Amino acid sequence: MSVINFEFRNEVLKHNASLSYCYQCSTCSGGCPVALLTSGKYNPRKIIEEAILGLQDKLVERQDPNPWLCSTCQKCVELCPQKVELTEIFTLIKNRCFEKNKYPEAFYSQGHSVFENSIAIPYSNAIITRRKTLGLPEIKTAPVDEIKTLLRTTNFEKNILEGIK
Ligand code: SF4
Ligand code: SF4
Structure with a gap:
Protein backbone atom coordinates (compact mmCIF):
# COMPACT_ATOMS: atom_id res chain seq x y z
CA MET A 1 0.00 0.00 0.00
CA SER A 2 1.27 3.48 -0.86
CA VAL A 3 1.51 6.22 1.72
CA ILE A 4 0.74 9.86 0.92
CA ASN A 5 3.63 12.10 1.83
CA PHE A 6 2.34 15.69 1.83
CA GLU A 7 5.79 17.09 2.53
CA PHE A 8 7.13 15.43 -0.62
CA ARG A 9 4.16 16.63 -2.69
CA ASN A 10 4.65 20.20 -1.47
CA GLU A 11 8.35 19.98 -2.22
CA VAL A 12 7.64 18.97 -5.83
CA LEU A 13 5.03 21.72 -6.15
CA LYS A 14 7.44 24.28 -4.76
CA HIS A 15 10.10 23.09 -7.19
CA ASN A 16 7.70 23.34 -10.14
CA ALA A 17 4.15 24.61 -9.73
CA SER A 18 3.14 23.36 -13.19
CA LEU A 19 2.56 19.97 -11.52
CA SER A 20 -0.82 21.26 -10.35
CA TYR A 21 -1.97 22.00 -13.93
CA CYS A 22 -2.05 18.32 -14.92
CA TYR A 23 -5.52 16.96 -15.62
CA GLN A 24 -4.32 13.42 -16.42
CA CYS A 25 -5.20 13.43 -20.12
CA SER A 26 -2.32 11.02 -21.00
CA THR A 27 -1.18 13.00 -24.03
CA CYS A 28 2.35 12.84 -22.62
CA SER A 29 2.30 9.04 -22.38
CA GLY A 30 0.72 8.71 -25.82
CA GLY A 31 3.63 10.57 -27.42
CA CYS A 32 6.47 9.24 -25.26
CA PRO A 33 8.94 7.05 -27.23
CA VAL A 34 10.07 5.25 -24.07
CA ALA A 35 6.46 4.40 -23.15
CA LEU A 36 6.08 2.97 -26.65
CA LEU A 37 9.28 0.93 -26.41
CA THR A 38 8.40 -0.45 -22.98
CA SER A 39 4.78 -1.20 -23.94
CA GLY A 40 3.54 1.33 -21.40
CA LYS A 41 5.61 0.05 -18.47
CA TYR A 42 7.29 3.43 -18.40
CA ASN A 43 4.51 5.99 -18.12
CA PRO A 44 5.16 9.74 -17.63
CA ARG A 45 1.50 10.46 -16.81
CA LYS A 46 1.72 7.99 -13.96
CA ILE A 47 4.85 9.64 -12.58
CA ILE A 48 3.04 12.98 -12.57
CA GLU A 49 -0.01 11.40 -10.92
CA GLU A 50 2.14 9.88 -8.18
CA ALA A 51 3.86 13.23 -7.65
CA ILE A 52 0.49 14.99 -7.34
CA LEU A 53 -0.57 12.39 -4.79
CA GLY A 54 2.73 12.63 -2.92
CA LEU A 55 3.52 8.93 -3.30
CA GLN A 56 7.18 9.25 -2.49
CA ASP A 57 7.58 5.57 -1.65
CA LYS A 58 6.43 4.55 -5.14
CA LEU A 59 8.44 7.21 -6.95
CA VAL A 60 11.67 7.14 -4.96
CA GLU A 61 11.82 3.85 -3.07
CA ARG A 62 10.21 1.53 -5.61
CA GLN A 63 10.75 3.66 -8.73
CA ASP A 64 7.49 2.53 -10.22
CA PRO A 65 7.56 3.78 -12.97
CA ASN A 66 11.31 4.21 -13.15
CA PRO A 67 12.09 7.93 -13.69
CA TRP A 68 15.61 7.08 -14.90
CA LEU A 69 14.14 5.62 -18.08
CA CYS A 70 13.20 9.10 -19.31
CA SER A 71 15.50 10.09 -22.18
CA THR A 72 14.73 13.81 -21.62
CA CYS A 73 13.70 14.13 -25.25
CA GLN A 74 11.12 16.77 -24.16
CA LYS A 75 8.38 15.45 -26.44
CA CYS A 76 5.92 15.23 -23.55
CA VAL A 77 6.67 18.82 -22.58
CA GLU A 78 5.96 19.96 -26.13
CA LEU A 79 2.75 17.95 -26.34
CA CYS A 80 1.24 18.69 -22.93
CA PRO A 81 -1.87 20.87 -23.35
CA GLN A 82 -1.45 22.13 -19.80
CA LYS A 83 2.22 23.12 -20.18
CA VAL A 84 3.29 20.83 -17.39
CA GLU A 85 7.10 20.84 -17.21
CA LEU A 86 7.45 17.10 -16.80
CA THR A 87 11.20 16.79 -17.21
CA GLU A 88 11.84 19.51 -14.61
CA ILE A 89 9.64 17.58 -12.20
CA PHE A 90 11.45 14.33 -13.06
CA THR A 91 14.77 16.02 -12.27
CA LEU A 92 13.68 16.68 -8.69
CA ILE A 93 12.45 13.10 -8.34
CA LYS A 94 15.75 11.76 -9.71
CA ASN A 95 17.66 13.97 -7.28
CA ARG A 96 15.70 12.44 -4.40
CA CYS A 97 16.44 8.95 -5.78
CA PHE A 98 20.12 9.85 -6.04
CA GLU A 99 20.23 10.99 -2.42
CA LYS A 100 19.02 7.55 -1.43
CA ASN A 101 21.62 5.84 -3.62
CA LYS A 102 18.93 4.62 -5.97
CA TYR A 103 20.40 5.44 -9.34
CA PRO A 104 21.70 3.44 -12.30
S1 SF4 B 1 -0.09 15.65 -21.11
FE1 SF4 B 1 0.10 17.13 -19.44
S2 SF4 B 1 -1.96 17.33 -18.59
FE2 SF4 B 1 -1.92 15.47 -19.82
S3 SF4 B 1 -1.40 13.83 -18.35
FE3 SF4 B 1 0.50 14.52 -19.26
S4 SF4 B 1 1.28 16.06 -17.85
FE4 SF4 B 1 -0.89 15.77 -17.39
S1 SF4 C 1 11.03 13.54 -22.00
FE1 SF4 C 1 10.95 11.51 -21.05
S2 SF4 C 1 8.81 11.22 -20.47
FE2 SF4 C 1 8.90 12.92 -21.91
S3 SF4 C 1 8.48 12.01 -23.90
FE3 SF4 C 1 10.71 12.06 -23.66
S4 SF4 C 1 11.25 10.11 -22.73
FE4 SF4 C 1 9.04 10.35 -22.50
Whole structure:
Protein backbone atom coordinates (compact mmCIF):
# COMPACT_ATOMS: atom_id res chain seq x y z
CA MET A 1 0.00 0.00 0.00
CA SER A 2 1.27 3.48 -0.86
CA VAL A 3 1.51 6.22 1.72
CA ILE A 4 0.74 9.86 0.92
CA ASN A 5 3.63 12.10 1.83
CA PHE A 6 2.34 15.69 1.83
CA GLU A 7 5.79 17.09 2.53
CA PHE A 8 7.13 15.43 -0.62
CA ARG A 9 4.16 16.63 -2.69
CA ASN A 10 4.65 20.20 -1.47
CA GLU A 11 8.35 19.98 -2.22
CA VAL A 12 7.64 18.97 -5.83
CA LEU A 13 5.03 21.72 -6.15
CA LYS A 14 7.44 24.28 -4.76
CA HIS A 15 10.10 23.09 -7.19
CA ASN A 16 7.70 23.34 -10.14
CA ALA A 17 4.15 24.61 -9.73
CA SER A 18 3.14 23.36 -13.19
CA LEU A 19 2.56 19.97 -11.52
CA SER A 20 -0.82 21.26 -10.35
CA TYR A 21 -1.97 22.00 -13.93
CA CYS A 22 -2.05 18.32 -14.92
CA TYR A 23 -5.52 16.96 -15.62
CA GLN A 24 -4.32 13.42 -16.42
CA CYS A 25 -5.20 13.43 -20.12
CA SER A 26 -2.32 11.02 -21.00
CA THR A 27 -1.18 13.00 -24.03
CA CYS A 28 2.35 12.84 -22.62
CA SER A 29 2.30 9.04 -22.38
CA GLY A 30 0.72 8.71 -25.82
CA GLY A 31 3.63 10.57 -27.42
CA CYS A 32 6.47 9.24 -25.26
CA PRO A 33 8.94 7.05 -27.23
CA VAL A 34 10.07 5.25 -24.07
CA ALA A 35 6.46 4.40 -23.15
CA LEU A 36 6.08 2.97 -26.65
CA LEU A 37 9.28 0.93 -26.41
CA THR A 38 8.40 -0.45 -22.98
CA SER A 39 4.78 -1.20 -23.94
CA GLY A 40 3.54 1.33 -21.40
CA LYS A 41 5.61 0.05 -18.47
CA TYR A 42 7.29 3.43 -18.40
CA ASN A 43 4.51 5.99 -18.12
CA PRO A 44 5.16 9.74 -17.63
CA ARG A 45 1.50 10.46 -16.81
CA LYS A 46 1.72 7.99 -13.96
CA ILE A 47 4.85 9.64 -12.58
CA ILE A 48 3.04 12.98 -12.57
CA GLU A 49 -0.01 11.40 -10.92
CA GLU A 50 2.14 9.88 -8.18
CA ALA A 51 3.86 13.23 -7.65
CA ILE A 52 0.49 14.99 -7.34
CA LEU A 53 -0.57 12.39 -4.79
CA GLY A 54 2.73 12.63 -2.92
CA LEU A 55 3.52 8.93 -3.30
CA GLN A 56 7.18 9.25 -2.49
CA ASP A 57 7.58 5.57 -1.65
CA LYS A 58 6.43 4.55 -5.14
CA LEU A 59 8.44 7.21 -6.95
CA VAL A 60 11.67 7.14 -4.96
CA GLU A 61 11.82 3.85 -3.07
CA ARG A 62 10.21 1.53 -5.61
CA GLN A 63 10.75 3.66 -8.73
CA ASP A 64 7.49 2.53 -10.22
CA PRO A 65 7.56 3.78 -12.97
CA ASN A 66 11.31 4.21 -13.15
CA PRO A 67 12.09 7.93 -13.69
CA TRP A 68 15.61 7.08 -14.90
CA LEU A 69 14.14 5.62 -18.08
CA CYS A 70 13.20 9.10 -19.31
CA SER A 71 15.50 10.09 -22.18
CA THR A 72 14.73 13.81 -21.62
CA CYS A 73 13.70 14.13 -25.25
CA GLN A 74 11.12 16.77 -24.16
CA LYS A 75 8.38 15.45 -26.44
CA CYS A 76 5.92 15.23 -23.55
CA VAL A 77 6.67 18.82 -22.58
CA GLU A 78 5.96 19.96 -26.13
CA LEU A 79 2.75 17.95 -26.34
CA CYS A 80 1.24 18.69 -22.93
CA PRO A 81 -1.87 20.87 -23.35
CA GLN A 82 -1.45 22.13 -19.80
CA LYS A 83 2.22 23.12 -20.18
CA VAL A 84 3.29 20.83 -17.39
CA GLU A 85 7.10 20.84 -17.21
CA LEU A 86 7.45 17.10 -16.80
CA THR A 87 11.20 16.79 -17.21
CA GLU A 88 11.84 19.51 -14.61
CA ILE A 89 9.64 17.58 -12.20
CA PHE A 90 11.45 14.33 -13.06
CA THR A 91 14.77 16.02 -12.27
CA LEU A 92 13.68 16.68 -8.69
CA ILE A 93 12.45 13.10 -8.34
CA LYS A 94 15.75 11.76 -9.71
CA ASN A 95 17.66 13.97 -7.28
CA ARG A 96 15.70 12.44 -4.40
CA CYS A 97 16.44 8.95 -5.78
CA PHE A 98 20.12 9.85 -6.04
CA GLU A 99 20.23 10.99 -2.42
CA LYS A 100 19.02 7.55 -1.43
CA ASN A 101 21.62 5.84 -3.62
CA LYS A 102 18.93 4.62 -5.97
CA TYR A 103 20.40 5.44 -9.34
CA PRO A 104 21.70 3.44 -12.30
CA GLU A 105 25.44 2.82 -12.21
CA ALA A 106 25.74 4.12 -15.78
CA PHE A 107 24.85 7.65 -14.61
CA TYR A 108 27.71 7.64 -12.14
CA SER A 109 30.21 6.32 -14.72
CA GLN A 110 29.06 8.89 -17.26
CA GLY A 111 29.45 11.70 -14.71
CA HIS A 112 32.92 10.40 -13.94
CA SER A 113 33.74 10.26 -17.62
CA VAL A 114 32.60 13.86 -18.15
CA PHE A 115 34.98 14.86 -15.36
CA GLU A 116 37.92 12.84 -16.68
CA ASN A 117 37.41 13.08 -20.45
CA SER A 118 34.93 15.97 -20.93
CA ILE A 119 32.58 13.57 -22.67
CA ALA A 120 29.95 11.26 -21.18
CA ILE A 121 30.64 8.28 -23.42
CA PRO A 122 34.18 8.30 -24.86
CA TYR A 123 34.57 7.08 -28.43
CA SER A 124 36.16 3.66 -28.80
CA ASN A 125 39.13 3.08 -31.12
CA ALA A 126 36.80 1.10 -33.39
CA ILE A 127 34.51 4.11 -33.80
CA ILE A 128 37.42 6.47 -34.43
CA THR A 129 38.85 4.11 -37.07
CA ARG A 130 35.46 3.70 -38.73
CA ARG A 131 34.99 7.47 -38.86
CA LYS A 132 38.40 7.82 -40.54
CA THR A 133 37.47 5.13 -43.07
CA LEU A 134 34.25 6.98 -43.84
CA GLY A 135 36.13 10.26 -44.25
CA LEU A 136 34.36 11.90 -41.33
CA PRO A 137 36.10 14.78 -39.50
CA GLU A 138 37.99 14.29 -36.24
CA ILE A 139 35.75 14.56 -33.18
CA LYS A 140 36.48 17.61 -31.06
CA THR A 141 35.73 17.55 -27.34
CA ALA A 142 35.60 20.40 -24.83
CA PRO A 143 38.88 21.23 -23.02
CA VAL A 144 39.27 18.75 -20.14
CA ASP A 145 40.94 21.26 -17.78
CA GLU A 146 38.16 23.80 -18.21
CA ILE A 147 35.51 21.14 -17.59
CA LYS A 148 37.33 19.98 -14.45
CA THR A 149 37.55 23.54 -13.14
CA LEU A 150 33.85 24.03 -13.80
CA LEU A 151 32.87 20.78 -12.10
CA ARG A 152 35.09 21.54 -9.11
CA THR A 153 33.70 25.07 -8.79
CA THR A 154 30.13 23.77 -8.81
CA ASN A 155 31.05 21.05 -6.25
CA PHE A 156 30.15 18.32 -8.73
CA GLU A 157 33.38 16.49 -7.99
CA LYS A 158 33.07 16.80 -4.20
CA ASN A 159 29.35 16.20 -3.77
CA ILE A 160 28.65 13.77 -6.57
CA LEU A 161 31.76 11.89 -7.62
CA GLU A 162 33.46 11.67 -4.24
CA GLY A 163 30.28 11.77 -2.18
CA ILE A 164 28.99 8.44 -3.42
CA LYS A 165 32.20 6.43 -3.64
S1 SF4 B 1 -0.09 15.65 -21.11
FE1 SF4 B 1 0.10 17.13 -19.44
S2 SF4 B 1 -1.96 17.33 -18.59
FE2 SF4 B 1 -1.92 15.47 -19.82
S3 SF4 B 1 -1.40 13.83 -18.35
FE3 SF4 B 1 0.50 14.52 -19.26
S4 SF4 B 1 1.28 16.06 -17.85
FE4 SF4 B 1 -0.89 15.77 -17.39
S1 SF4 C 1 11.03 13.54 -22.00
FE1 SF4 C 1 10.95 11.51 -21.05
S2 SF4 C 1 8.81 11.22 -20.47
FE2 SF4 C 1 8.90 12.92 -21.91
S3 SF4 C 1 8.48 12.01 -23.90
FE3 SF4 C 1 10.71 12.06 -23.66
S4 SF4 C 1 11.25 10.11 -22.73
FE4 SF4 C 1 9.04 10.35 -22.50
